Amino acid sequence: MSTLTVSLVQYDIQWLSPEHNFKKIERLTAQLQPCDLLLLPETFATGFALKEQTAEFADPALTFMRALAAQHNCVVAGSVLVSEGDKKANRFYWCWPPALNEETGRVEYYDKRHLFCLGHEGNYVSAGRDRKVFEIGDFKILPQVCYDLRFPVFQRNRNDYDVMVNVANWPAARRFAWDTLLRARAIENQCYVLANNRIGEDGYxxxxxxxxVALDYLGQSLLQVPDDQTGVITTTLSKEALVQFRTQFPAHLDADDFNLEC
Structure with a gap:
């Protein structure tokens, strides 16, 4: 697969109302163009409900994602708050569609690594430890969640991924940082960046x-959902164009060598 077609969904997440949010996603994706990857926002089923009980919503959210993957024959990815000991994990699920003779596809996940100390996130959520890279066809993809965006060492491309994905509930008050950091990550890592945020006011x-937005390896916008609007965008990424750019401008050859310990 020399191309990767991706769809990103932006909407106002109804607080602690999974069924409402599931129906909204179904409506928004009813006429979805064929794609390889469908991205939903961080905590797409409940909103970023740190202090509330959300355990009962985790399994229905995963079941919904798996059904959506089967319906559209694509990978569906989005984060869910799941029980993790006496806390939660912000689990970024990746659900593959069923292969031939399978009832359900495989599921992998990345747990959000960086927790927002000013919001006391660590009081409610356990930090993930593993940096993961998933593969769809010829594309290697680094999954990240919201606040992870501020930590470029963790995201540093060691020639091990082509696309960085960040799903978020990023506040409007810090929107300038969101836009700036996304472009910086694309430029410094010579990768595509797919970033999925919500709209509306949450329960807090x-x-x-x-x-x-979808950005290319130059930090340029390929497509973006208009601000404060519900919508879906679909774009196709070219592996050939990415490889050609990296070959012509091989900045990665001058990068510092380091080991990352989590």
Missing amino acids: GTAHNGGT
Whole structure:
């Protein structure tokens, strides 16, 4: 697969109302173009409900994702708050569609690594430890969640991925940082960046205005959902164009060598 077609969904997540959010996603993706990867925002089923009980919603959210993957014959990815000991994990699930003679496809996940100390996130959520890279066809993809975006060492491309994905509930008050850091990650890592954010006000009164975008390896926008609007964008990434750019401008050959310990 020399191309990767991706769809990103932006909407106002109804607080602690999974069924409402599932129906909204179904409506938005009813006429979805054929794609390889469908991205949903961080905590797409409940909103970023750190302090509330969300364990009962985790299994239905995963079941919904697996059904959506089967329906559209693509990988469906989005984060869910799941029980992890006496806390939660912000688990970024990747659900593959069923292969021939399978009822359900495989599921992998990445747990959000970086927790927002100013919001006391660590009081409710356990930090993930593993940096993971998933593969769809010829594309290697680094999954990240929201606040991870601020930590470039963890995201440093060691020639091990082609696309960085970040799903978020990133506040409107810090939108400038979101836009700037996404472009920086694309440029410094010579990779595509797919970023998926929500709109609307959450249960804590925090406003979000979107910024869902697909960027190329130059940090240039390929497509973006308009601010404060519900919508779906679909774009196709070229592996050939990425390899050609890296060959012509091989900045990665001058990068510092280091080991990452989590």
